[in-house]
Amino acid sequence: xxxxxxxxxxxxxxxxxxxxxxxxxxxxxxxxxxxxxxxxxxxxxxxxxxxxxxxxxxxxxxxxxxxxxxxxxxxxxxxxxxxxxxxxxxxxxxxxxxxxxxxxxxxxxxxxxxxxxxxxxxxxxxxxxxxxxxxxxxxxxxxxxxxxxxxxxxxxxxxxxxxxxxxxxxxxxxxxxxxxxxxxxxxxxxxxxxxxxxxxxxxxxxxxxxxxxxxxxxxxxxxxxxxxxxxxxxxxxxxxxxxxxxxxxxxxxxxxxxxxxxxxxxxxxxxxxxxxxxxxxxxxxxxxxxxxx
Numbered sequence: 001x002x003x004x005x006x007x008x009x010x011x012x013x014x015x016x017x018x019x020x021x022x023x024x025x026x027x028x029x030x031x032x033x034x035x036x037x038x039x040x041x042x043x044x045x046x047x048x049x050x051x052x053x054x055x056x057x058x059x060x061x062x063x064x065x066x067x068x069x070x071x072x073x074x075x076x077x078x079x080x081x082x083x084x085x086x087x088x089x090x091x092x093x094x095x096x097x098x099x100x101x102x103x104x105x106x107x108x109x110x111x112x113x114x115x116x117x118x119x120x121x122x123x124x125x126x127x128x129x130x131x132x133x134x135x136x137x138x139x140x141x142x143x144x145x146x147x148x149x150x151x152x153x154x155x156x157x158x159x160x161x162x163x164x165x166x167x168x169x170x171x172x173x174x175x176x177x178x179x180x181x182x183x184x185x186x187x188x189x190x191x192x193x194x195x196x197x198x199x200x201x202x203x204x205x206x207x208x209x210x211x212x213x214x215x216x217x218x219x220x221x222x223x224x225x226x227x228x229x230x231x232x233x234x235x236x237x238x239x240x241x242x243x244x245x246x247x248x249x250x251x252x253x254x255x256x257x258x259x260x261x262x263x264x265x266x267x268x269x270x271x272x273x274x275x276x277x278x279x280x281x282x283x284x285x286x287x288x289x290x291x292x293x
Contacts, residue, residue, distance in 0.1 A: 003191050004059040015042070016049040019061075020143065034061065048247055069098065074110035079139065079278050082208040084271045085125070085152075086111065086142040088282040092257045096131045096140075111142055120146040130156055135246075138165070138262025140279045143270070151270035156227065162266035165222045165232060166210075166282060168259035169241040170252055170292070173218040176209040180235045184228045193248060194230045203228045205235045213293050217244065221263075232260060244289075258287055 004022075012018050016035065020028045031040070031049070038046045039062040042053075042105050071073075077089040090096075097108040108126060111119065119127030120143060126141040129152045131139060143149035185200030187193040204225040211219040218241065224231050230249075236242055237249035245255030266277035282290075 002059075002063070003062040004061070005189050006053050006055060006057040006059070009055045010053055013052040013054075014049075015040070015047065015051040015053060018053055023061075034063070039063070063099075069108050070239070071103065071113035071116070072104065072109040073113050074105065076107075076110050076114055078095065079280065082271075083147040084143070084145055085271070086115070086144060087265070087278050088140050088142065090132055090137055090140050090262075092135050092137040092283070092285070095134050097125045097128055107140075115144060119144060120149045129153055129210070130227070131159075132262055133258075133260070135257035136165075136262060137283050137286075138259045139265040139278050140262070141265060141267065141278075147268075148270040152187045155267050159225060160268070161226075161278070162264065163224060163262065164264035165224070165233060166261045166263045166286075167220050167222055167236070168219060168244045168286075169218050169236050170216070170244060171218065171222065171240050172212055172215045173209060173239050175209075178207060180205040180239065182235060182238055184234050194228070194234050196234060198236075201228060203227060203231050203235065205232060217293060218240060219290070255260060255285070257285075259289065261286060265288060 010018050012021055016028055016031045019031045034040045035047065035049045041047065041060045044052060045060050054219060077091065078086065079089050080087040085095055095106045098106050110127065111127060121127055127144060127149065129141055129143050129149065130142055132138060141152065161259050181204050182196045183200035184194050184203045185197035187195045206223045206225060207216050207220045209222050222232055233243055233249045242249050242251040244251050244259040245253065246258035247253050251258060261282055262280065263282070264277065264279050267277065268274070269276050
């Protein structure tokens with residue numbers, strides 16, 4: 001279910017047209033069908049597609065469950081592959097697996113076409129061991145067998161996987177090395193947004209400054225010890241140094257996506273039981289931005 005609080009009366013106020021604008025890959029006719037089936041409500045009540053939204057209206061949208069993965073021939077940037085795992089350098093802008101809003105064009109669709117077989121795990125998340133946000137690029141591992149999936153999931157669960165990110169934040173971040181321990185919880189007012197809060201789950205992030213760009217920016221190497229949703233983005237926003245390009249968490253809109261890149265991933269191979277590690281260089285859009293500043 002998706003919940004939306006209308007804080008300001010939108011320019012496009014008709015309900016079905018407003019939802020076409022803000023939802024991904026869903027047509028107006030599909031939205032009208034959801035409204036007709038009472039799967040979209042306004043202020044807890046069924047309504048009409050022609051309803052004009054007002055300030056403080058509260059929308060609740062119940063989407064039909066996503067279908068099984070459909071293979072799509074989408075190019076993949078493969079770092080490594082064997083019979084057990086597939087390691088990918090994910091591009092920014094790519095969704096990991098289908099959601100009720102976007103069921104095509106995801107990394108999972110591309111993987112299904114590449115492997116040409118049904119991977120283990122949930123039907124809409126085959127082989128997916130962990131995830132990266134849509135706007136985040138970098139290293140991601142996929143399991144190709146049931147045993148590999150369980151083995152890798154256990155490593156992530158017990159925090160035995162080494163993950164390092166590169167990110168650019170606003171301001172001169174001091175001290176140069178620090179451990180951030182702030183609990184993270186859902187934002188009760190904005191769907192898909194999280195915040196620091198005392199009722200949340202424990203979250204630990206370690207960072208080290210790699211380079212200062214005057215007093216305006218700091219390039220960091222970040223190691224999240226826990227794996228909370230949006231953890232790095234929430235933590236740096238909370239301490240007053242949001243990630244550049246991360247508009248959701250107060251970052252300067254100087255890039256079309258957050259300056260956040262999963263640069264390194266290390267783990268025990270599920271078959272050989274040897275420690276392996278993979279790197280993904282900073283993509284050109286982020287490199288170009290560093291040169292610009």
